[in-house]
Each structure stands twice: as structure tokens, then as C-alpha cells.
Amino acid sequence: MFDISTINHGFTISSPVNCDSNSIKTMYSMIKSDKGATPAVIDDWISKYRDNKELAIVELINFILQSSGCSSSITQQMFAGTESMSDLVDYVIGSMNDDSYDYPIIRNGVEWKRFKTAFQSFPEVLIGQCANSIIFDKYLMETLSGFLICLCSSHVRALRHTGTLVAMKIITGLVRTTSTLVSTYTKICQQLKVEQAKHASKQSNARIESLKASKSTMHTKFDSIGALTDPWVNEIFIYRYRDFHHEIRVICISELGNWIKICPSHFLNEIFLRYFGWMLCDRHSEVRVKSIVGIGVAYRLTFEAAVWNDFLPRFLPRIVQMSLDKCQEVAVHAINMLTTVLKKSKEHTIDDGACQQLYELVFSNNRVVARAAANFVQAKVKSHVDDLDNDQVNEALAKELKHLINLFIDMNMHETTEYFVDAFWEIEIFKKWDVLTALVLCQQDIDSRNELKLTEKELVVLSDMILHSLRHALTGIPPHGRQGVKKYKAKDEGFSLDEKRSITSRLIKLVPQLLQQNVHNYNVVVSIIQVPQYFNCVLYMENRHEKHLDSLLNILAEISDYHREFEIQKHIAKTLHHLSDSEYSLSTKVNTFVETRLDMMSLLLRECWQDTFDSETPV
Numbered sequence: 001m002f003d004i005s006t007i008n009h010g011f012t013i014s015s016p017v018n019c020d021s022n023s024i025k026t027m028y029s030m031i032k033s034d035k036g037a038t039p040a041v042i043d044d045w046i047s048k049y050r051d052n053k054e055l056a057i058v059e060l061i062n063f064i065l066q067s068s069g070c071s072s073s074i075t076q077q078m079f080a081g082t083e084s085m086s087d088l089v090d091y092v093i094g095s096m097n098d099d100s101y102d103y104p105i106i107r108n109g110v111e112w113k114r115f116k117t118a119f120q121s122f123p124e125v126l127i128g129q130c131a132n133s134i135i136f137d138k139y140l141m142e143t144l145s146g147f148l149i150c151l152c153s154s155h156v157r158a159l160r161h162t163g164t165l166v167a168m169k170i171i172t173g174l175v176r177t178t179s180t181l182v183s184t185y186t187k188i189c190q191q192l193k194v195e196q197a198k199h200a201s202k203q204s205n206a207r208i209e210s211l212k213a214s215k216s217t218m219h220t221k222f223d224s225i226g227a228l229t230d231p232w233v234n235e236i237f238i239y240r241y242r243d244f245h246h247e248i249r250v251i252c253i254s255e256l257g258n259w260i261k262i263c264p265s266h267f268l269n270e271i272f273l274r275y276f277g278w279m280l281c282d283r284h285s286e287v288r289v290k291s292i293v294g295i296g297v298a299y300r301l302t303f304e305a306a307v308w309n310d311f312l313p314r315f316l317p318r319i320v321q322m323s324l325d326k327c328q329e330v331a332v333h334a335i336n337m338l339t340t341v342l343k344k345s346k347e348h349t350i351d352d353g354a355c356q357q358l359y360e361l362v363f364s365n366n367r368v369v370a371r372a373a374a375n376f377v378q379a380k381v382k383s384h385v386d387d388l389d390n391d392q393v394n395e396a397l398a399k400e401l402k403h404l405i406n407l408f409i410d411m412n413m414h415e416t417t418e419y420f421v422d423a424f425w426e427i428e429i430f431k432k433w434d435v436l437t438a439l440v441l442c443q444q445d446i447d448s449r450n451e452l453k454l455t456e457k458e459l460v461v462l463s464d465m466i467l468h469s470l471r472h473a474l475t476g477i478p479p480h481g482r483q484g485v486k487k488y489k490a491k492d493e494g495f496s497l498d499e500k501r502s503i504t505s506r507l508i509k510l511v512p513q514l515l516q517q518n519v520h521n522y523n524v525v526v527s528i529i530q531v532p533q534y535f536n537c538v539l540y541m542e543n544r545h546e547k548h549l550d551s552l553l554n555i556l557a558e559i560s561d562y563h564r565e566f567e568i569q570k571h572i573a574k575t576l577h578h579l580s581d582s583e584y585s586l587s588t589k590v591n592t593f594v595e596t597r598l599d600m601m602s603l604l605l606r607e608c609w610q611d612t613f614d615s616e617t618p619v
Helices: 018-033 035-051 053-067 076-081 085-095 110-130 139-152 157-197 205-240 246-262 270-279 285-302 308-322 328-344 352-363 367-382 390-411 417-423 433-444 456-475 490-507 510-517 522-528 537-541 546-562 566-579 587-616
Strands: none
Touching (some): 018 053, 035 110, 053 157, 085 139, 139 205, 157 205, 157 246, 308 352, 328 367, 367 390, 390 456, 433 456, 433 490, 490 537, 537 546, 537 566, 546 566, 566 587
């Protein structure tokens, strides 16, 4: 093992040997040209390592250097003659160009993206293929860690970035190996327990001894992997997670999330979680994204762990603040994290002020943020609704719907129903047409003390929601100014027609009932009267639905006579115009109805005129 703390400033390094350089270029070019070649390259390298450890280590080091954009390389003689890895790194730095902002893993282009993908997987594949033998001889890991610690401490960005990437991926490979060992160790313990539980006459002493030996071997390997992993974390991660360059911070935080996900028993503790917490305030959005994503994944997997009792009270207010982050991705992941906490935790509550902030995000101009906020609101509403049996699902949905209506009213956001419906669209509560209409129709039959009884204002809001839900389902037209909206495409037309037919068949008999029940309520009628404008009117002539057309025309006539307001008359005219479209066979019947109404209105007007004229004629 090299003494990294000793630096021999008087050491002179000779120039590289051409044959070594050509060997390294071959390894580098193979990875660069074909990302699928990584396992074969590593197998070849393992064979070299078994023949000559020092030469193989030099080849691996030079591969890392060339991947850092370094044109020079080291030789086996140089490696054997140095007393400190820092001397090798100093030599490399001295031979590099002043511009270290252009190196392979940050270059653009298909070729370099392919190389970066292969290079990122290289360390993990290396550890995976060495897991059963080479990594336990200590020489490889101690030599490589000594070199990468010096490389990651360099002031040259290219070396520090590349070295950190390799080091973090090596740790991930070690963590995966640890997880595999733990799984194998658990299975062996279970097998040993089963074998020992057998009757003495059926026990196999040879198998018991074999299992005990395997258990001891696995335990030894587990301890060895832990001893190998800790120095990498303590000497590289702890310093590089706060690096000046955000790309390096992103690597560290991303891999920390992987470690916790793979092996929570070792990494899920307050020491590692606090790194996530600190990075929530990072000035770069990509780091904040990786931090909140890592926290979310870890929490969903281990939300019952006691460690969250210390973490959440400290960092939950910051996560609430992040819901307003200028970066959409950060805001969405923060809201999703809060939704997960709301669903899974009874100990950690989100205060009313934070909830109100999230409620208002339902009206955000950004659809992705609005829908994430809607998921939070839905989780909050569900927490107030008791679980019901399967045959009472519609009742539970009706209760949720009433909570949403009250929430909408409490926020006092006028003329924003379409934004509210659009935000909740993926949750599908506004696609439950039976529930929406049934909640209106049941109002006459339930007692005022029933929790489903709606006030006048709630009924008006629900009627408006029915209209906007129908419009959203059949037209796909987004609310004005809302960003992140999927544009309607021609290929969606077939789906829209099927959807229109399905919804029409559900509502065709209910609309007359809704209008009849609320015929004297202007604010309800003005919304429901627009619903038939989105119907597939062909269905009126199918399956004996013509009687529902008669009911609709009769109630329209009654509404026209009762409500003289221009808005009502305008929507009646639009509805009749849609029903009388020449492509529908029912147009004759509707046109006859319209002509009859016009004749009646004309006659009424003439009678009024005549009465007025007669009253003014002198006797």
C-alpha cells in the first residue's frame, strides 16, 4: 500500500513508453467505440491482473487518465519508482493543457454520449466481475483508492470530475456486492436453521458443517467489503458532495440515493440523510432535484424507520418551500414528497399554512405542478373520508367530491373551475359521470342533516364542474395560459369520437332530469343547459332514446318561458342549433320544435302589441 501522505518533491518522472500508450489507447478506444464491449474488456483486464498486478493497475490508471482528457500516460517503471500517488497526479497535471473544460465525459455528440454511458457502467461492472476474488486481495482496492483520492483532490476540474465519477460508481458496485452478500448470508442462515430443526435421525452433519463454513465465509466477506467501502466514502464523498462544480455534486448525491436504495441497512441513517437535507438548499436546480428525488425514494422504501423522526421535523419546512421553486422539476418532486409523507406518516403532519400553499398550486399556470398539487389535495381529502365497503364506493367518491367543492369555494378563486378540473383530470374523479350527476339528483330526496346535502353555492359549483369536465373530456381544450399542455393531435380524433359516444350514452337521459329538478335555479341551469352542445346526437335516434329528446325539448321550452335573461336564451339557441344540425336525422323534429316556438313567440308578441294598442285607443 502506498503512503499517500508522503510527497517526494524531488522525484523525477521519465517520459512514457510508446507500447504502454498504445495498449491504453486500445482499451480506451474499445470502450469508446462499443459500449457493449465493457464486459469483454474487463475480462481481458482481469486475466492481465492475475498475470501481472502492477502492469494491469497501470493500464487501468491510464484508462482513467485518458478518459479525463489527458494526453500523457504513465509507465510501469514510473509507477514502481514513485513513493506517492500524488507525485503521479502532479505529473499528469503538469502535462495537461490549461483548458480543462473540454474532456470526454462532458463533450456533446452521439459518440461521446455513448462513451459516457459505457464509462459510467465500467466501474460497477469491474467490481461486479471482481467480486468473488480480486477485490478481496486488497492490492487492487487500496492502490486504486490511493490514486482516486489524489485525483479527486486535484484543482483540475477534468481530473476531479472524472475521478469522482469513477470513485462513486466503484462505491455503488461495492454496495451492490454487499447487498448480494447480505442476501446470500440470510439464505444460508435460513437453510442452516431448517437443517438444525430437523430430527436428529434426519440431520446431515456434513451439510450443517458446510452451511456453517459458508456462513462464516460470507460474514468475513461482508466485513471485508465494509472495510473497503468506508475509506472511499470518508475520503472522497464527504469532500466532493460540496464541490464547487455542480456536476460533481450531482454525481455524489445521485449515487448516495442509489446506496440507500440498494443497502438501506448500512446507509439509511441520520449521517447520510443530512447530506440530502443540506443539498436541498443548493444553488443549482439539478442538485436540488437529485436531493429531493433521493429523499423521496428512500422515504417510500423505509418510511417506518425511526431515522425519519429526526430528519423530517428539521427539513420538512424546506421541502414545503421547494414546492414554489422556480424549477418545475424541483417543485413537482417536492410536492410528490409531501404527498407521500401525508399518505404514509401519522406522526409527521403538514401544518395548515403549508397545506394552503399547496392548495393554491392547483391553479398554477404549469399543468405538471398543478396536477402534482392536485394529488396532494386528493390525499388530504381522502384522509377526511372514512373507508367504505366496495358496494359503497360511489358514496365515498361523492363525499370526496363534496370536500373538493368546499375546498374550491374556500379558496375563493372566481371563474377558475376549468383550471381546477384540468388539475384533477388524471385522478379521474371528474370522469365519474354517474357520481357527478347522482350528487345533483339526490338533493331533493335527502335530509338537510345528511352529509351529502349541498348548499345553494355548492350546487352551483358542482354544475359548473360537470360542464367543464364534459368540455375537457370531449374537446381537450386546455385552460387559457396553462403551460405544459399536450397538444391535440389528429390521431386522437378516433378516441375523442368514441369517448363522445360513451359520455353521451351516459348523460342523454340525465340532463333533462337535472334541468327539471333545478328549472328555477338560474346559476345551475346556465351550466347544465350547455351540456347537450357536446353530445353525439346520433344516439337520440338509437336504442329508443328519442323519448329523451322529447323530454329535453320540453324542459328547454319551460326554461325559455321562465328565464328571460339573455345568457339563458343564448345557450338555449346554441343547444337547439347543435341538435338541428343537418347531419343528424333528428334535425326535422328539432326544426319543427324551433318553428313552433318562434310561432308561439310571434303570436305572443302580436297579442301584446294588440293589447297595448287597444289600451291606448281613445273611447
